[in-house]
Amino acid sequence: MSRSYPLNLKTNAKELRKFQTDAEKKIWSHLKHKQILGVKFRRQYIIAPYIVDFVCLSANIVIEIDGGQHSYEVDHYRDEYIQSQGYEILRFWNNEVFENIEGVLQVIYNKLLSVAPHLASPLQGEEY
Numbered sequence: 001m002s003r004s005y006p007l008n009l010k011t012n013a014k015e016l017r018k019f020q021t022d023a024e025k026k027i028w029s030h031l032k033h034k035q036i037l038g039v040k041f042r043r044q045y046i047i048a049p050y051i052v053d054f055v056c057l058s059a060n061i062v063i064e065i066d067g068g069q070h071s072y073e074v075d076h077y078r079d080e081y082i083q084s085q086g087y088e089i090l091r092f093w094n095n096e097v098f099e100n101i102e103g104v105l106q107v108i109y110n111k112l113l114s115v116a117p118h119l120a121s122p123l124q125g126e127e128y
């Protein structure tokens with residue numbers, strides 16, 4: 001099924017994928033290839049009229065990685081809209097990704113288990 005969005009939204013999402021922040025690159029290296037519980041994440045995904053950093057469609061989880069440009073006042077309405085579309089949002093600061101990636105992955109892992117307990121366990125020997 002093809003989704004139709006305004007060209008500028010598609011172009012922006014494509015540009016954001018092309019020019020990820022260092023924190024987004026770091027977490028994407030763990031999320032891609034179904035590394036956490038065997039679920040697929042997409043990056044810079046359109047939930048019109050917004051673009052989210054990462055989304056797991058099978059579990060309805062959005063992951064946002066925030067730098068200094070984010071604030072409660074700015075993100076509040078955006079978050080409300082995304083949540084109204086059935087998604088739960090996990091938000092992490094850039095420094096959390098850099099200083100405590102295992103803790104960030106553990107939070108994601110725990111949330112995936114809580115919303116979709118039927119998902120497989122991580123590969124043997126891996127901890128989250």
